[in-house]
Amino acid sequence: xxxxxxxxxxxxxxxxxxxxxxxxxxxxxxxxxxxxxxxxxxxxxxxxxxxxxxxxxxxxxxxxxxxxxxxxxxxxxxxxxxxxxxxxxxxxxxxxxxxxxxxxxxxxxxxxxxxxxxxxxxxxxxxxxxxxxxxxxxxxxxxxxxxxxxxxxxxxxxxxxxxxxxxxxxxxxxxxxxxxxxxxxxxxxxxxxxxxxxxxxxxxxxxxxxxxxxxxxxxxxxxxxxxxxxxxxxxxxxxxxxxxxxxxxxxxxxxxxxxxxxxxxxxxxxxxxxxxxxxxxxxxxxxxxxxxxxxxxxxxxxxxxxxxxxxxxxxxxxxxxxxxxxxxxxxxxxxxxxxxxxxxxxxxxxxxxxxxxxxxxxxxxxxxxxxxxxxxxxxxxxxxxxxxxxxxxxxxxxxxxxxxxxxxxxxxxxxxxxxxxxxxxxxxxxxxxxxxxxxxxxxxxxxxxxxxxxxxxxxxxxxxxxxxxxxxxxxxxxxx
Amino acid sequence: xxxxxxxxxxxxxxxxxxxxxxxxxxxxxxxxxxxxxxxxxxxxxxxxxxxxxxxxxxxxxxxxxxxxxxxxxxxxxxxxxxxxxxxxxxxxxxxxxxxxxxxxxxxxxxxxxxxxxxxxxxxxxxxxxxxxxxxxxxxxxxxxxxxxxxxxxxxxxxxxxxxxxxxxxxxxxxxxxxxxxxxxxxxxxxxxxxxxxxxxxxxxxxxxxxxxxxxxxxxxxxxxxxxxxxxxxxxxxxxxxxxxxxxxxxxxxxxxxxxxxxxxxxxxxxxxxxxxxxxxxxxxxxxxxxxxxxxxxxxxxxxxxxxxxxxxxxxxxxxxxxxxxxxxxxxxxxxxxxxxxxxxxxxxxxxxxxxxxxxxxxxxxxxxxxxxxxxxxxxxxxxxxxxxxxxxxxxxxxxxxxxxxxxxxxxxxxxxxxxxxxxxxxxxxxxxxxxxxxxxxxxxxxxxxxxxxxxxxxxxxxxxxxxxxxxxxxxxxxxx
Numbered sequence: 027x028x029x030x031x032x033x034x035x036x037x038x039x040x041x042x043x044x045x046x047x048x049x050x051x052x053x054x055x056x057x058x059x060x061x062x063x064x065x066x067x068x069x070x071x072x073x074x075x076x077x078x079x080x081x082x083x084x085x086x087x088x089x090x091x092x093x094x095x096x097x098x099x100x101x102x103x104x105x106x107x108x109x110x111x112x113x114x115x116x117x118x119x120x121x122x123x124x125x126x127x128x129x130x131x132x133x134x135x136x137x138x139x140x141x142x143x144x145x146x147x148x149x150x151x152x153x154x155x156x157x158x159x160x161x162x163x164x165x166x167x168x169x170x171x172x173x174x175x176x177x178x179x180x181x182x183x184x185x186x187x188x189x190x191x192x193x194x195x196x197x198x199x200x201x202x203x204x205x206x207x208x209x210x211x212x213x214x215x216x217x218x219x220x221x222x223x224x225x226x227x228x229x230x231x232x233x234x235x236x237x238x239x240x241x242x243x244x245x246x247x248x249x250x251x252x253x254x255x256x257x258x259x260x261x262x263x264x265x266x267x268x269x270x271x272x273x274x275x276x277x278x279x280x281x282x283x284x285x286x287x288x289x290x291x292x293x294x295x296x297x298x299x300x301x302x303x304x305x306x307x308x309x310x311x312x313x314x315x316x317x318x319x320x321x322x323x324x325x326x327x328x329x330x331x332x333x334x335x336x337x338x339x340x341x342x343x344x345x346x347x348x349x350x351x352x353x354x355x356x357x358x359x360x361x362x363x364x365x366x367x368x369x370x371x372x373x374x375x376x377x378x379x380x381x382x383x384x385x386x387x388x389x390x391x392x393x394x395x396x397x398x399x400x401x402x403x404x405x406x407x408x409x410x411x412x413x414x415x416x417x418x419x420x421x422x423x424x425x426x427x428x429x430x431x432x433x434x435x436x437x438x439x440x441x442x443x444x445x446x447x448x449x450x451x452x453x454x455x456x457x458x459x460x461x462x463x464x465x466x467x468x469x470x471x472x473x474x475x476x477x478x479x480x481x482x483x484x485x486x487x488x489x490x491x492x493x494x495x496x497x498x499x500x501x502x503x504x505x506x
Numbered sequence: 507x508x509x510x511x512x513x514x515x516x517x518x519x520x521x522x523x524x525x526x527x528x529x530x531x532x533x534x535x536x537x538x539x540x541x542x543x544x545x546x547x548x549x550x551x552x553x554x555x556x557x558x559x560x561x562x563x564x565x566x567x568x569x570x571x572x573x574x575x576x577x578x579x580x581x582x583x584x585x586x587x588x589x590x591x592x593x594x595x596x597x598x599x600x601x602x603x604x605x606x607x608x609x610x611x612x613x614x615x616x617x618x619x620x621x622x623x624x625x626x627x628x629x630x631x632x633x634x635x636x637x638x639x640x641x642x643x644x645x646x647x648x649x650x651x652x653x654x655x656x657x658x659x660x661x662x663x664x665x666x667x668x669x670x671x672x673x674x675x676x677x678x679x680x681x682x683x684x685x686x687x688x689x690x691x692x693x694x695x696x697x698x699x700x701x702x703x704x705x706x707x708x709x710x711x712x713x714x715x716x717x718x719x720x721x722x723x724x725x726x727x728x729x730x731x732x733x734x735x736x737x738x739x740x741x742x743x744x745x746x747x748x749x750x751x752x753x754x755x756x757x758x759x760x761x762x763x764x765x766x767x768x769x770x771x772x773x774x775x776x777x778x779x780x781x782x783x784x785x786x787x788x789x790x791x792x793x794x795x796x797x798x799x800x801x802x803x804x805x806x807x808x809x810x811x812x813x814x815x816x817x818x819x820x821x822x823x824x825x826x827x828x829x830x831x832x833x834x835x836x837x838x839x840x841x842x843x844x845x846x847x848x849x850x851x852x853x854x855x856x857x858x859x860x861x862x863x864x865x866x867x868x869x870x871x872x873x874x875x876x877x878x879x880x881x882x883x884x885x886x887x888x889x890x891x892x893x894x895x896x897x898x899x900x901x902x903x904x905x906x907x908x909x910x911x912x913x914x915x916x917x918x919x920x921x922x923x924x925x926x927x928x929x930x931x932x933x934x935x936x937x938x939x940x941x942x943x944x945x946x947x948x949x950x951x952x953x954x955x956x957x958x959x960x961x962x963x964x965x966x967x968x969x970x971x972x973x974x975x976x977x978x979x980x981x982x983x984x985x986x
Contacts, residue, residue: 100627146555380860
């Protein structure tokens with residue numbers, strides 16, 4: 027491609043693409059097989075990657091080998107390896123081979139599925155696969171035919187909150203605005219809930235000060251009596267409660283809000299009831315963990331991220347709304363008569379989320395569910411839960427440590443009994459080592475390390491090695 | 507994989523992935539080289555794809571060949587081929603080989619770039635590549651270091667409108683909500699603007715009835731005097747104007763709003779000024795088309811979609827905000843002191859958009875700009891504009907046809923002089939043929955066909971053949 031006059035329309039010839047593509051596929055296979063050989067947390071300093079890639083805007087095109095070499099030399103050092111079996115930070119970001127193939131195919135097709143007619147397969151496969159997910163996760167039957175793929179749980183929760191806002195205002199807020207409302211709207215979630223609920227309230231014009239962070243109990247679950255009290259208090263003060271978000275697995279400690287009790291309050295108070303099951307929702311695939319979903323049939327909306335723990339590349343959040351016309355009425359810019367005329371025939375997902383355009387994301391989830399099957403997905407979940415149980419046992423058996431919260435599914439929160447300082451020092455030592463990556467939280471005011479097991483290639487040897495490393499690093503920290 | 511007990515952790519072995527991946531790469535190369543052999547518009551009936559893929563949820567996993575065969579047999583017929591050089595509908599959805607490789611690599615790495623530390627390369631490459639784009643498109647210098655990748659222009663416009671809302675309220679709306687505002691907020695865009703502006707106002711709690719659709723002139727550009735009149739009228743009525751969105755290339759006819767005049771009004775009135783250059787913004791790469799950007803330096807925010815016309819796979823919208831702390835102050839859920847402490851060192855893009863998680867999307871734009879270079883991108887744009895000019899000439903030379911709007915860059919709107927009925931019949935005949943795909947609009951109340959040239963492989967032969975087909979189909983329609 028030295029003579030750029032002849033750069034092919036797609037940037038390279040089909041033959042060059044084949045060669046580069048095969049190399050890339052091979053590299054990805056090698057990367058994922060050997061990813062544990064990398065330091066987990068990128069060690070670069072701020073500005074280091076930028077300085078490495080900085081160069082003048084190229085007037086003429088360059089050939090692939092230069093790009094590929096720069097990627098390996100300058101980008102890879104700036105990558106924190108989420109796919110490493112030694113990544114125990116945040117939450118898992120599951121990739122799997124069939125999901126990568128689905129993403130590749132979607133990129134190759136290059137279609138935009140904003141309307142049914144823009145590519146009927148994009149819409150129909152999506153509805154179908156999300157119905158499969160209803161069955162796989164034993165979700166309430168009224169979520170059948172009522173699912174849509176969103177990018178993330180943040181966006182799904184925003185859509186849910188908007189539905190709650192509009193239902194409370196009888197769909198006058200999206201037409202007339204909120205300034206006309208005599209009563210300020212209020213929303214409810216626990217003090218352990220994900221920050222996206224507050225962010226959604228900021229975006230939706232409700233305001234974060236009108237989000238009531240309902241106190242949670244000792245294990246981090248929302249206290250329903252406090253919820254009831256806050257709702258009553260707001261009503262007495264002339265405010266209008268419109269939205270409750272319960273968390274199926276909090277970010278800090280994977281605590282489970284009591285959905286049934288909260289759902290009953292929501293129903294009695296006629297408030298939209300959303301359930302955020304971003305990571306833990308995947309555990310509903312296993313019958314033995316389905317108690318976490320008790321009461322889910324009371325939810326107006328629910329979201330779960332197969333891109334976290336269900337072997338499906340980021341991004342793919344599955345969002346369900348009971349009576350989805352409440353969602354389309356909230357977001358659609360089409361007049362009512364048009365919506366009615368269309369609704370029987372086809373679904374136009376453009377009216378089910380914030381963006382207009384949409385990728386063909388159902389493909390990767392379809393490939394994942396078919397490749398693993400129900401039992402394969404269950405084995406994946408069960409092994410992580412089993413390993414988290416083992417890890418928690420080792421923590422309890424070591425006098426220097428204590429659990430910071432009851433272990434929940436695949437997450438163990440723990441700390442050094444010596445206190446916040448040593449616990450924090452321990453975390454930094456572990457992350458600096460590059461051998462494992464953990465993150466932290468605060469629970470009941472105290473510093474806690476989070477050990478989250480969820481990468482597909484994480485097995486018992488990785489968890490054992492991690493514990494050995496932790497125990498060893500603790501010795502050094504406590505000696506200092 | 508018949509014995510599912512042994513399904514590998516990533517769904518297949520590395521060797522199986524390599525084989526399937528190579529096959530897929532080859533298939534994509536073949537698909538894109540031969541995509542014009544497919545009928546452009548999918549001919550399936552509603553429900554047809556779903557019926558074809560419908561089957562019970564699989565208990566055990568299946569091997570790749572079954573999935574691959576189902577994809578080809580059941581999904582492909584439901585695809586409308588956006589990558590066909592005979593796709594002239596909506597807007598282009600450019601795919602190119604380096605962009606596909608970037609998307610593949612991003613899927614293989616499987617990282618989430620919500621915070622700088624989650625993978626510094628994701629953040630730093632993004633800022634760097636968006637700075638390149640500032641230079642490539644000759645954007646105002648104050649957009650340097652002030653860009654972020656969003657999924658779509660709809661999301662970018664929502665973020666811009668939220669900034670306008672909060673600036674007008676001195677950042678009290680996101681904390682206290684909008685119900686406390688004495689004066690209802692109003693927003694302004696033209697009657698030709700994209701529907702996403704109204705949708706954003708619905709989401710943000712401003713309400714679509716508080717969006718003033720400023721009348722446009724005969725060619726579809728906003729009338730600034732009408733804008734000024736509406737703003738004054740709203741102020742007199744005690745309302746608070748907060749947001750103006752001008753369009754650099756309207757959806758219907760690619761009309762250009764007079765940015766400089768609108769920008770001056772916005773500055774005088776102290777109203778946030780956003781410019782939506784979703785498709786046409788890419789033309790700024792060519793010095794000879796830069797008159798469309800005259801006045802852009804007055805904009806508070808700007809968005810352009812490389813995923814439309816800049817050879818970069820969907821999704822990738824580039825969004826710029828002058829003084830981006832106004833954006834983070836609008837969306838961040840962090841307390842101020844924390845934000846200040848972080849801001850000098852690194853950028854945390856989580857506070858620059860609606861979702862929290864984010865894919866590594868800068869990679870594909872980096873690959874595209876380096877593969878094509880400035881001149882390669884310019885040639886791509888120029889050829890489409892040249893072809894649109896040719897097409898417009900043929901329309902004018904045929905007595906049966908007329909232009910429905912002045913040709914603009916790569917878009918020609920035209921109709922049959924015989925009126926709406928025959929024009930509509932013509933569109934349906936063309937789309938039914940499968941040989942080309944066009945969409946329609948209404949301009950000055952009349953039906954118009956849109957002929958939008960923007961796919962990388964669309965060349966003169968395709969445009970000539972399309973015109974021949976159109977002229978022929980017109981004969982049949984007019985004979986009926």
